[in-house]
Amino acid sequence: MTALRVRSAGPDDRATVAQLITESWHAPILVVHGVTYVAADLPALLAERDGTLAGLLTYHVEGDALEIVSLNAFTSGAGVGSALVAAAAEIARERGLTRLWVVTTNDNLDALRFYQRRGLRLAALAPGAVDAARAIKPSIPLVGDHGIPLRDELTLEMPIA
Secondary structure (H helix, E strand, O other): OOOOEEEEOOHHHHHHHHHHHHHHHOOOEEEEOOEEEEHHHOOEEEEEEOOEEEEEEEEEEEOOEEEEEEEEEOOOOOOHHHHHHHHHHHHHHHOOOOEEEEEEEOOOHHHHHHHHHOOOEEEEEEOOHHHHHHHHOOOOOOEOHHHOEOOOEEEEEEEOO
């Protein structure tokens, strides 16, 4: 397997980012912690291997923090997600930000494990936040991974040194 390359998405990548978000998240928008993001408007990182897209991370910078808005690794266990999170942390470091954070849902046990293994810690629980997001984005399912009712958001974060 050849090396993974992570790069910032450019203007020519916007349609691809919008398409991938739509395919992965059922719409070109992402609704998280009460905020609606248009995926194609967000800065993004793309991971590529052998000229093939291997992953996508979108993010938003506000104040002293970089928020990971979405993360998709198209091959599990190949280091794609880890490389994208490391690249996002490096962007935060270069910009002098002090915190990296992400919100996931109560059913996403894989994400909870993934982010904690990369140094993020649970910071907040927002009961009912997914129910509220569903009013904005009705395509959010009622039941998520592992048959768990999809209701709440969990925030994980880590300091940037």
